[in-house]
Amino acid sequence: MSQEQKPAEGKTMKRIALALVFIAQALAAGDPGLQYRELVQRMTKDGLSSLGAFSALSDLTAGGPRLSGSEQSSRAIESLQDALKSSGCDSVWTEPVMVPHWVRGRVERARVSVSGRKSIALSMCALGGSGGTSPRGIVADVIEVHSIDEAKALGEAVRGKIVFYNRPMDRSKFSPGEAYGGAVGQRGSGANMASRLGAVGVLVRSMTMSGDDVPHTGSTHFDDSVKIIPAAALGCRSADKLSEILHSSKRVRVAMRLDCRTLPDVESANVIGEIRGSEFPKDIIVLAAHTDSWDKGTGAHDDGAGCVHVVEALRLLKHADIHPKRTVRAVLYINEENGLKGGQAYAAEPRRKNEHHIAAIETDAGGFTPRGFGVSTDSLAFETIKSWSSIFESIGADRIRKGGGGADISPLSAQCKAMISLNVDGQRYFDYHHSANDTVDKVHPRELELGAIALAGLAMMIAQEGI
Amino acid sequence: MSQEQKPAEGKTMKRIALALVFIAQALAAGDPGLQYRELVQRMTKDGLSSLGAFSALSDLTAGGPRLSGSEQSSRAIESLQDALKSSGCDSVWTEPVMVPHWVRGRVERARVSVSGRKSIALSMCALGGSGGTSPRGIVADVIEVHSIDEAKALGEAVRGKIVFYNRPMDRSKFSPGEAYGGAVGQRGSGANMASRLGAVGVLVRSMTMSGDDVPHTGSTHFDDSVKIIPAAALGCRSADKLSEILHSSKRVRVAMRLDCRTLPDVESANVIGEIRGSEFPKDIIVLAAHTDSWDKGTGAHDDGAGCVHVVEALRLLKHADIHPKRTVRAVLYINEENGLKGGQAYAAEPRRKNEHHIAAIETDAGGFTPRGFGVSTDSLAFETIKSWSSIFESIGADRIRKGGGGADISPLSAQCKAMISLNVDGQRYFDYHHSANDTVDKVHPRELELGAIALAGLAMMIAQEGI
Numbered sequence: 016m017s018q019e020q021k022p023a024e025g026k027t028m029k030r031i032a033l034a035l036v037f038i039a040q041a042l043a044a045g046d047p048g049l050q051y052r053e054l055v056q057r058m059t060k061d062g063l064s065s066l067g068a069f070s071a072l073s074d075l076t077a078g079g080p081r082l083s084g085s086e087q088s089s090r091a092i093e094s095l096q097d098a099l100k101s102s103g104c105d106s107v108w109t110e111p112v113m114v115p116h117w118v119r120g121r122v123e124r125a126r127v128s129v130s131g132r133k134s135i136a137l138s139m140c141a142l143g144g145s146g147g148t149s150p151r152g153i154v155a156d157v158i159e160v161h162s163i164d165e166a167k168a169l170g171e172a173v174r175g176k177i178v179f180y181n182r183p184m185d186r187s188k189f190s191p192g193e194a195y196g197g198a199v200g201q202r203g204s205g206a207n208m209a210s211r212l213g214a215v216g217v218l219v220r221s222m223t224m225s226g227d228d229v230p231h232t233g234s235t236h237f238d239d240s241v242k243i244i245p246a247a248a249l250g251c252r253s254a255d256k257l258s259e260i261l262h263s264s265k266r267v268r269v270a271m272r273l274d275c276r277t278l279p280d281v282e283s284a285n286v287i288g289e290i291r292g293s294e295f296p297k298d299i300i301v302l303a304a305h306t307d308s309w310d311k312g313t314g315a316h317d318d319g320a321g322c323v324h325v326v327e328a329l330r331l332l333k334h335a336d337i338h339p340k341r342t343v344r345a346v347l348y349i350n351e352e353n354g355l356k357g358g359q360a361y362a363a364e365p366r367r368k369n370e371h372h373i374a375a376i377e378t379d380a381g382g383f384t385p386r387g388f389g390v391s392t393d394s395l396a397f398e399t400i401k402s403w404s405s406i407f408e409s410i411g412a413d414r415i416r417k418g419g420g421g422a423d424i425s426p427l428s429a430q431c432k433a434m435i436s437l438n439v440d441g442q443r444y445f446d447y448h449h450s451a452n453d454t455v456d457k458v459h460p461r462e463l464e465l466g467a468i469a470l471a472g473l474a475m476m477i478a479q480e481g482i
Numbered sequence: 483m484s485q486e487q488k489p490a491e492g493k494t495m496k497r498i499a500l501a502l503v504f505i506a507q508a509l510a511a512g513d514p515g516l517q518y519r520e521l522v523q524r525m526t527k528d529g530l531s532s533l534g535a536f537s538a539l540s541d542l543t544a545g546g547p548r549l550s551g552s553e554q555s556s557r558a559i560e561s562l563q564d565a566l567k568s569s570g571c572d573s574v575w576t577e578p579v580m581v582p583h584w585v586r587g588r589v590e591r592a593r594v595s596v597s598g599r600k601s602i603a604l605s606m607c608a609l610g611g612s613g614g615t616s617p618r619g620i621v622a623d624v625i626e627v628h629s630i631d632e633a634k635a636l637g638e639a640v641r642g643k644i645v646f647y648n649r650p651m652d653r654s655k656f657s658p659g660e661a662y663g664g665a666v667g668q669r670g671s672g673a674n675m676a677s678r679l680g681a682v683g684v685l686v687r688s689m690t691m692s693g694d695d696v697p698h699t700g701s702t703h704f705d706d707s708v709k710i711i712p713a714a715a716l717g718c719r720s721a722d723k724l725s726e727i728l729h730s731s732k733r734v735r736v737a738m739r740l741d742c743r744t745l746p747d748v749e750s751a752n753v754i755g756e757i758r759g760s761e762f763p764k765d766i767i768v769l770a771a772h773t774d775s776w777d778k779g780t781g782a783h784d785d786g787a788g789c790v791h792v793v794e795a796l797r798l799l800k801h802a803d804i805h806p807k808r809t810v811r812a813v814l815y816i817n818e819e820n821g822l823k824g825g826q827a828y829a830a831e832p833r834r835k836n837e838h839h840i841a842a843i844e845t846d847a848g849g850f851t852p853r854g855f856g857v858s859t860d861s862l863a864f865e866t867i868k869s870w871s872s873i874f875e876s877i878g879a880d881r882i883r884k885g886g887g888g889a890d891i892s893p894l895s896a897q898c899k900a901m902i903s904l905n906v907d908g909q910r911y912f913d914y915h916h917s918a919n920d921t922v923d924k925v926h927p928r929e930l931e932l933g934a935i936a937l938a939g940l941a942m943m944i945a946q947e948g949i
Contacts, residue, residue, distance in 0.1 A: 060654040187527040189877050189932075224928070384851075384907050386878065410656050411853065411907075414878075440851050440878075440907060442928045461691070461909045465656075 120274025377421025389419030587741025787849030844888025
């Protein structure tokens with residue numbers, strides 16, 4: 016695109032006249048969407064001019080990563096209360112949550128060796144929930160598998176070994192989330208199975224489709240009856256290298272050392288703020304994100320972006336002079352990443368019994384250009400929300416699809432009519448997700464802001480029109 | 483997003499069964515779109531697995547920038563012929579085009595000074611078509627304006643001065659292209675007006691909304707009767723700095739030196755390749771992009787991305803065993819950036835008289851996630867294309883909107899039924915456009931590939947179904 020387009024100068028009067036004709040026609044036709052489209056456009060102008068979400072995200076991520084139970088997490092919880100107050104909430108409070116406190120420690124390293132050759136360093140990091148090794152580390156033979164079933168089928172052959180799960184995300188899929196869903200089982204449950212079979216350690220190929228060697232962490236789960244063993248993610252190039260060595264050499268051993276450990280649970284909190292509904296204050300629309308993050312980057316996309324989407328959405332509503340008829344409530348959950356304790360605590364809190372949750376909208380897919388919303392609800396409510404599609408057309412976020420929700424709000428599903436996710440363009444998400452790459456420079460200020468505008472728009476619609 | 487999703491293992495049989503039921507139902511209902519949706523899915527799997535567009539773009543940009551008339555441009559024209567042959571074209575040829583040959587030279591610099599203070603360097607680069615200065619440069623007072631009309635109104639006050647056009651792109655607009663359209667007139671025609679009024683030089687704020695200080699070039703036009711004067715783009719921070727100095731100081735002078743000049747026109751070429759239609763070979767669908775680029779980066783998004791979209795689209799069609807009924811023709815134009823000579827030459831070529839162009843689809847908006855197509859045609863043909871929307875839903879490129887085309891194909895409009903643009907998510911485009919930032923590392927392999935898949939899909943639909 017390069018050729019000169021004539022400047023708009025001189026056309027302004029004509030445009031104003033055309034706009035007036037359009038508005039008059041719409042009013043005559045009784046278009047109910049017009050006022051809302053105008054409000055979305057007002058919020059768009061405001062948001063894109065001020066880019067408030069990005070400056071909030073810069074502040075939030077400047078405090079470092081926010082792993083549950085960490086000091087940085089506590090500081091983020093404090094600062095997000097201030098941010099919600101500044102955004103114009105009528106009230107802001109916290110609700111206490113006991114959370115796990117896993118710490119990475121200082122040392123995490125692995126080297127692969129074939130007898131008679133010099134060992135090679137692998138790019139790796141501990142998975143959340145992994146056990147540590149002794150200070151001398153572990154050394155063991157490696158066995159490569161591509162699924163939990165394959166490990167299980169090996170049975171006794173696994174004993175005493177390091178199990179290497181190496182199934183890549185299927186990059187031929189359009190949806191990176193679907194490709195993630197098809198591979199992440201190895202990370203979440205692979206170590207549990209390996210330990211059950213007597214393995215001494217686990218390595219898992221990182222959940223990413225990018226071509227780099229940065230390891231991507233994430234939680235791994237051990238049943239109570241199962242010994243907690245060391246489990247780590249490998250960068251994809253390191254995974255390829257290890258696989259290549261396993262295919263070309265007879266006895267391949269990996270030496271690994273991890274310093275991580277799980278400390279006693281600590282008290283943390285969900286951060287909550289709300290603009291009280293003027294007509295139906297007991298009808299609540301939750302705007303949801305999570306404050307905790309993994310500790311390799313600073314959780315800029317996951318889920319700093321979601322937190323600032325929520326804070327900025329409230330500011331946009333307030334600034335556009337929208338007085339919601341129903342209560343719009345920000346809930347910034349703790350501990351989505353390794354326990355979901357915040358989501359569980361919010362749903363179980365006794366005062367929830369006297370509240371009526373009509374919708375919960377989670378934003379936890381990164382600060383990318385919004386495409387629309389995924390909605391799980393009854394068919395009548397779905398059609399109502401779908402009929403609002405044109406309200407979001409001016410910002411390209413008009414795809415209303417079936418199927419929505421989010422991890423934090425999932426415990427609320429039994430008591431909430433509509434479970435909704437903000438859907439964004441996810442092609443880049445897993446380049447950054449749970450890794451040292453997830454930093455604020457990977458977030459585009461305009462793309463991030465548009466997510467906040469879309470979220471504010473849907474909150475407005477549900478608050479004013481109900482479902 | 484982090485909680486474990488159960489792996490797909492074990493659900494495969496059920497899914498296959500459901501898919502078969504769905505296919506059977508669709509066939510029973512005579513769904514005409516089913517075969518096309520399947521072909522788009524086949525091309526999606528192929529494209530996203532092999533990421534051919536990105537490797538082609540890496541090769542293309544490794545050769546450096548491709549300014550019209552340059553040696554690198556000639557080499558790119560050669561290599562793109564090879565690429566089209568490899569992609570499976572039945573025939574590949576070039577058509578000669580005389581193009582302007584502007585060269586930047588080695589020196590471009592500017593400093594601002596206020597009497598009694600140390601001068602400050604400004605981040606700048608010459609605009610394409612700018613005149614050079616003498617080796618000693620020029621020094622003149624600066625006068626800031628925000629539009630060509632404002633410059634014109636100043637009249638004689640401009641004589642002997644450097645005119646500084648400082649109207650920013652309106653970032654409150656959702657569409658960056660619209661914001662560009664509202665500001666680029668200063669760059670395209672501001673120097674012409676300033677010279678007419680006796681100015682000795684021009685500085686223009688860069689056409690970008692990013693916060694950096696990288697200057698963005700682009701063409702500026704002088705009428706034949708007007709003296710060609712030095713004209714340069716300023717990085718936005720430098721523009722802000724200069725404006726601040728102008729507001730706080732009495733006499734502000736800028737010294738600038740530019741080495742650029744215009745050499746005699748040289749012969750270059752459009753690159754053309756086609757898959758001949760099996761039933762209606764004389765009906766032609768043009769897939770259009772331009773091979774030339776500005777010279778500060780390597781034209782990765784503008785319009786290397788478009789070139790490899792076109793090459794890859796042909797490969798995808800061939801590889802999916804699609805035998806187009808109508809001819810699908812790649813036209814990789816020269817000189818979109820500073821003359822449009824390639825577009826004019828293609829439309830004026832005598833053999834066009836015996837050809838029947840039914841559609842031209844231009845991709846010149848960067849290698850970002852595709853959203854759909856803009857279409858300018860008669861209302862019946864528009865409705866036909868719009869009815870294909872669901873074919874593109876699986877890759878999120880299903881927004882079919884009125885209004886399309888592109889600079890290269892614009893001279894063809896009188897002889898082509900449908901003028902179409904591939905529309906992509908443009909929020910990041912002007913961070914890179916025409917600047918040193920426009921390099922291959924700013925292009926995401928999957929986002930780029932999806933554009934090629936969308937382009938191949940629409941080419942397939944028009945080739946098989948007609949409009």
